[in-house]
Amino acid sequence: MPNVWIAGAGMTRVGRRSEPLGDLMADAAHAALAAAGRERPDFIIVATMNPEEFVGDGNFASNIATYMGFAETPALRVETATSSGAAALYAGVAQVAASLHRTVLVVGGEKMTHLPTPRVSEIIGRSIDPYERAYGATMPALAGLVTRALMARRGVGVREIAQVAVKNHANAARNPYAHFQKPVTLDEVMESRMVADPLRLLHCCPISDGAAAVVLTAERSAVRVAGIGQGADALAVRHRADVTHFRATRDAARAAFAMAGFGPARVDFAEIHDAFAPFELISLEDLGLVPPGKAGRATLDGETALDGRLPVNPSGGLKGRGHPLAATGLAQVVECVWQLTGRGGERQVSGKVALAHSIGGLATNNWVTIVEAER
Amino acid sequence: MPNVWIAGAGMTRVGRRSEPLGDLMADAAHAALAAAGRERPDFIIVATMNPEEFVGDGNFASNIATYMGFAETPALRVETATSSGAAALYAGVAQVAASLHRTVLVVGGEKMTHLPTPRVSEIIGRSIDPYERAYGATMPALAGLVTRALMARRGVGVREIAQVAVKNHANAARNPYAHFQKPVTLDEVMESRMVADPLRLLHCCPISDGAAAVVLTAERSAVRVAGIGQGADALAVRHRADVTHFRATRDAARAAFAMAGFGPARVDFAEIHDAFAPFELISLEDLGLVPPGKAGRATLDGETALDGRLPVNPSGGLKGRGHPLAATGLAQVVECVWQLTGRGGERQVSGKVALAHSIGGLATNNWVTIVEAER
Numbered sequence: 039m040p041n042v043w044i045a046g047a048g049m050t051r052v053g054r055r056s057e058p059l060g061d062l063m064a065d066a067a068h069a070a071l072a073a074a075g076r077e078r079p080d081f082i083i084v085a086t087m088n089p090e091e092f093v094g095d096g097n098f099a100s101n102i103a104t105y106m107g108f109a110e111t112p113a114l115r116v117e118t119a120t121s122s123g124a125a126a127l128y129a130g131v132a133q134v135a136a137s138l139h140r141t142v143l144v145v146g147g148e149k150m151t152h153l154p155t156p157r158v159s160e161i162i163g164r165s166i167d168p169y170e171r172a173y174g175a176t177m178p179a180l181a182g183l184v185t186r187a188l189m190a191r192r193g194v195g196v197r198e199i200a201q202v203a204v205k206n207h208a209n210a211a212r213n214p215y216a217h218f219q220k221p222v223t224l225d226e227v228m229e230s231r232m233v234a235d236p237l238r239l240l241h242c243c244p245i246s247d248g249a250a251a252v253v254l255t256a257e258r259s260a261v262r263v264a265g266i267g268q269g270a271d272a273l274a275v276r277h278r279a280d281v282t283h284f285r286a287t288r289d290a291a292r293a294a295f296a297m298a299g300f301g302p303a304r305v306d307f308a309e310i311h312d313a314f315a316p317f318e319l320i321s322l323e324d325l326g327l328v329p330p331g332k333a334g335r336a337t338l339d340g341e342t343a344l345d346g347r348l349p350v351n352p353s354g355g356l357k358g359r360g361h362p363l364a365a366t367g368l369a370q371v372v373e374c375v376w377q378l379t380g381r382g383g384e385r386q387v388s389g390k391v392a393l394a395h396s397i398g399g400l401a402t403n404n405w406v407t408i409v410e411a412e413r
Numbered sequence: 414m415p416n417v418w419i420a421g422a423g424m425t426r427v428g429r430r431s432e433p434l435g436d437l438m439a440d441a442a443h444a445a446l447a448a449a450g451r452e453r454p455d456f457i458i459v460a461t462m463n464p465e466e467f468v469g470d471g472n473f474a475s476n477i478a479t480y481m482g483f484a485e486t487p488a489l490r491v492e493t494a495t496s497s498g499a500a501a502l503y504a505g506v507a508q509v510a511a512s513l514h515r516t517v518l519v520v521g522g523e524k525m526t527h528l529p530t531p532r533v534s535e536i537i538g539r540s541i542d543p544y545e546r547a548y549g550a551t552m553p554a555l556a557g558l559v560t561r562a563l564m565a566r567r568g569v570g571v572r573e574i575a576q577v578a579v580k581n582h583a584n585a586a587r588n589p590y591a592h593f594q595k596p597v598t599l600d601e602v603m604e605s606r607m608v609a610d611p612l613r614l615l616h617c618c619p620i621s622d623g624a625a626a627v628v629l630t631a632e633r634s635a636v637r638v639a640g641i642g643q644g645a646d647a648l649a650v651r652h653r654a655d656v657t658h659f660r661a662t663r664d665a666a667r668a669a670f671a672m673a674g675f676g677p678a679r680v681d682f683a684e685i686h687d688a689f690a691p692f693e694l695i696s697l698e699d700l701g702l703v704p705p706g707k708a709g710r711a712t713l714d715g716e717t718a719l720d721g722r723l724p725v726n727p728s729g730g731l732k733g734r735g736h737p738l739a740a741t742g743l744a745q746v747v748e749c750v751w752q753l754t755g756r757g758g759e760r761q762v763s764g765k766v767a768l769a770h771s772i773g774g775l776a777t778n779n780w781v782t783i784v785e786a787e788r
Contacts, residue, residue: 090466112644112645117474118475118489129489
């Protein structure tokens with residue numbers, strides 16, 4: 039594949055936002071264009087998970103292109119549930135690699151906090167297999183089931199899981215774009231109210247609004263998309279051979295590293311999909327960043343902390359920065375670009391190669407993106 | 414751009430279908446794969462306009478990939494309202510052209526007829542600018558406004574408009590895949606009940622269920638994607654300089670012909686987005702297939718009939734074949750492939766170059782695809 043570069047990246051602060059979704063997405067897009075030094079894109083890819091039900095509007099590529107002042111610029115929308123931002127990035131990479139367009143704006147966003155939580159949960163729940171949903175399965179319920187299996191079959195402990203949340207909150211407290219700005223202690227996590235046994239409130243990402251964007255180009259820039267790959271798995275969790283790892287992550291990583299032409303040992307830091315804290319432990323191993331069975335120990339030992347061997351979720355992750363669904367896969371890449379170009383502020387880490395990992399649904403449609411600083 | 418070929422095409426009969434959407438899409442996909450002589454794709458692009466509200470399911474790329482037996486094959490969803498099928502084709506072309514995948518299945522479908530018509534109208538209406546929607550604008554209402562302008566400013570007559578419906582019903586009556594299987598007369602069209610003055614029932618496409626699919630490949634096959642292009646316009650109809658032509662169609666045609674390296678004179682037949690009969694007249698001129706001001710006369714004179722100089726909508730079009738939203742852009746291409754390879758049955762036309770034209774929303778996001786038979 040020809041080289042595809044990230045010429046600019048931008049995002050909004052994530053959190054409970056009062057602006058309409060169009061404002062958030064336009065802000066992120068214009069920030070990315072400004073960072074790229076471009077007046078306008080020649081193509082726009084829009085990622086939103088479900089604007090029809092979250093905000094009542096469809097035809098959303100045209101809606102957002104018009105809203106941000108680019109009504110006459112071709113635009114389409116890409117969706118793979120909670121990993122839509124990463125999928126949109128992939129679609130953009132394909133267009134630039136195919137020489138169809140030179141400057142592609144990829145922008146993702148979601149607005150949810152204006153709705154009652156049960157309604158948000160119902161809308162997100164449409165990602166679950168209809169049969170399992172009919173029996174009352176929700177995302178936290180299925181994640182709780184995965185976590186129970188992880189503890190029973192692979193010996194992962196409650197302190198290891200809780201430490202993920204402690205680390206990611208600590209990172210978020212250094213990130214002005216994060217939903218949560220305060221650290222939490224291990225005791226606070228382990229004593230927070232139960233959501234879906236054994237998952238407690240502070241193991242789970244918040245419901246967040248926000249938007250993120252990148253500008254892709256065929257022209258040499260500071261950061262390159264070295265690899266991007268997708269993995270898929272059966273919609274129904276009951277049809278999986280093993281729920282203590284995610285096949286979709288493993289396949290995505292294999293595809294992304296194959297494209298990059300190197301392996302996990304070259305990764306200096308990572309943004310990982312920790313919608314539920316134990317998912318960070320599962321994913322560290324699925325991605326090959328930590329040996330099998332060692333993710334919990336590595337986390338307790340500080341290997342994945344900001345000053346560790348392999349900083350994970352310097353942004354605060356979904357847990358701390360927040361999880362505005364279709365924005366998340368792009369917000370991860372924005373963080374990687376900022377870190378690689380020395381704009382990590384109080385949470386700056388070092389390195390030349392970063393990995394972003396995004397989960398769609400209950401790990402049905404996952405993406406791995408590897409970005410590399412120009413040497 | 415490297416050559417991208419259509420190795421196989423398939424679709425369901427369009428109409429009021431009792432099967433679930435997954436069945437329809439799987440049927441179309443497996444028909445396209447069988448026609449292509451392939452066991453399985455290595456990537457799937459899914460087009461649906463709004464499965465969350467039409468059928469209650471999200472994460473639809475994973476849903477459909479699992480449903481059709483390809484749970485572990487990477488899949489993403491593309492959406493541009495009523496032109497989603499054409500947009501998905503474009504995304505597939507980009508992936509093959511970028512050498513990311515060798516065999517890409519593109520499948521679109523929609524299921525609507527199980528819902529009450531006012532609910533369907535509400536869901537489709539999310540494609541309209543929110544401000545105009547707040548004043549009661551529906552798709553037929555806006556199309557009525559466009560038609561009034563067309564009649565007042567460009568002298569198009571009611572017989573010319575009605576003849577589009579007569580022609581397309583006649584073609585549909587020869588197409589076993591079409592929603593409508595009966596011809597209608599000019600009098601029947603002009604006396605059918607008023608929907609949105611001056612548009613009558615038989616000027617408007619029906620609410621249809623159905624699915625269509627193509628298999629794209631980098632390997633030489635019988636039909637090639639010669640050109641594909643998109644055009645966009647402001648979401649709000651009130652922000653357009655002129656509503657008697659569609660800027661988005663003109664820009665899409667310009668891009669598609671530029672990629673093809675030839676002009677409209679080379680087109681032998683076309684599938685055109687006639688969700689409302691007058692849109693066929695507008696589009697014929699926007700596409701450059703008929704000189705400005707001549708579309709009505711050409712239609713009355715039989716130039717666009719099955720045995721005319723330039724057969725338009727041999728399938729029956731959206732009017733006669735039906736308009737299962739995200740399936741439509743692909744169903745048009747399926748018809749072009751079938752015609753180019755001599756599988757047009759009772760409605761066979763001759764030619765080597767075919768054009769498909771798809772409108773998203775009220776002409777906010779339009780696509781033109783040019784396919785060419787291998788010589």
